[in-house]
Amino acid sequence: MYDVCVIGAGVVGLNIARELAKYKLKLCVLEKEDDVSCGCSKANSGIVHGGYSDEPGILKAKLCIRGNRMYEKLNKELHFGYRRTGSLVLAFENEEISKLQQLYDRGIANGVEGLEILSSEEVLQKEPYVSKNIKAALYCENAGVTSPYEFAIALAENAINNGVDIKLQSEVVGINNANSYFEISLSNGKIITARYVVNAAGIYSDKIANMLEITEYTIMPRRGQYLLLDKEENYLTQSVIFQVPTPLGKGILVTTTYHGNLMIGPNAEEIEDKEDIGTDEKTLKYIVETARKSVPDFNIKKVLKSFAGNRPVANVTDWVIGESSVKRFINLIGIDSPGLTASPAIALEVKEVLQQAGLILEHNSQFISERKPIIKPKIDPFQGSIESTNPEKHIICRCEQVTEAEIVDCLQRGIPIRSLDAVSRRTRAGHGKCQGVFCGPRVKKLMAEQLHISIEDIKSKSNDSSLLAQRVKRIDLRNL
Ligand SMILES: Cc1cc2nc3c(=O)[nH]c(=O)nc-3n(C[C@H](O)[C@H](O)[C@H](O)COP(=O)(O)OP(=O)(O)OC[C@H]3O[C@@H](n4cnc5c(N)ncnc54)[C@H](O)[C@@H]3O)c2cc1C
Structure with a gap:
């Protein structure tokens, strides 16, 4: 029995999980994809907004500003990448x-x-x-830029380090309210039980709410x-x-x-x-x-x-963050922009909502706030070579100077990794000029060796869609 189960491993769900890990609670995060940050936390502008866009008094405005002010400290603790640019x-x-x-x-x-x-x-x-x-x-x-998926990954790794269970490939397909707790059915046949549920399923949070017959929300992409x-x-x-x-x-x-x-x-x-x-x-x-x-x-x-x-645009003007008509079921609906900026502040808001709904928070003195970075600063661009036998200096991705040591490190942080895309998002291998043409096969070989799996089992993308890849390929981007 979990105290709190968060549905959705985007930047919002993971901020909530990490925030709650500061208390003595049994926590889990359920995610339908095979990696964290595969929803809209993966593909956005990565801007930490200043907070002048939304009307005073609404949640979006309040939480955007509060979130913006939290980035500097969070980045010092978690090393995901943030720069104040204006x-x-x-x-x-x-x-x-x-x-x-x-x-x-x-x-x-x-x-x-x-x-x-x-x-x-x-x-x-x-x-x-x-x-x-x-x-x-x-x-x-006060505006800035961040790496949104690295933020989510850093939160997830830190949450895992603090005892949170993050269950990937765990799509929620049904929720039963058993009065004092919930039974959450997963597509893999398993049932998870939790006293409190937080619906942070992004674009699908209307569908999750529907599972408890809360039908007033519709989310349009x-x-x-x-x-x-x-x-x-x-x-x-x-x-x-x-x-x-x-x-x-x-x-x-x-x-x-x-x-x-x-x-x-x-x-x-x-x-x-x-x-x-x-x-x-x-x-x-x-x-x-x-x-x-x-x-x-x-x-x-x-x-x-x-x-x-x-963007998860809902049929409501402001974000919905609160206990629903079903007791101990917390809804987050329509968390569109500036949701990335606000996400750490949304977590504080949800913590308060949970407290008001009866969750007892006892400080966890064992909480570890720090998470080590994966990517090492490259002070000297010529420090490594593709021939080096030292993993710290053995360059796997020439364009982004990614070393073997960085790739091995990203595979050993508690989140199972099975795609090239997952490695790219953590290390930047394949994100450079050649877009993985050179390093793709080398990363796959290293993954296969380290994870003891066959190269054929390594997918290109986490939520692979070959149809999409074909469509994108047909556009000659250089002639736009
Ligand atoms: C084009 C665009 C630009 C943006 N630019 C910015 C910006 O510059 N700055 C900013 O602050 N905000 C921006 N945003 C908004 C920001 O990206 C979102 O507010 C934020 O990422 C929302 O995070 P989330 O965790 O709620 O959602 P998501 O990241 O979508 O996470 C929800 C997760 O729930 C999972 N899930 C769904 N259904 C189920 C299920 N049944 N079972 C288990 N798991 C499930 C999904 O797979 C997903 O991983 C932008 C958004 C878009 C789309």
């Missing part, structure tokens, strides 16, 4: 300047520090490669597509460059990611299929054109790949 919202027309003022006022009302409206000259001094056509911009000092460019293009921007937001979202941004690639996107399109994370040529062309309005000079021939993620 952000700019560009106005191209005089009429848009009043929109900047609205965002500024909203930010001040929300308690955001470090906001300033800059003239075009001041912006161009900060960011010389943005369009000369801008009229003004809203600068937010709103897809966002992106293009990722080579690190050679990252001289074009230091901060996150937004345009004035649209009713559907924050619009197309241009940013340098935590690991130094230039990234452009996302669009916002309502789609039917929650699993459809394909990209299409027409949308990618639109993204390129729109991004050029902000930063005209990127070289699209330097594109590495396209990808997409689906």
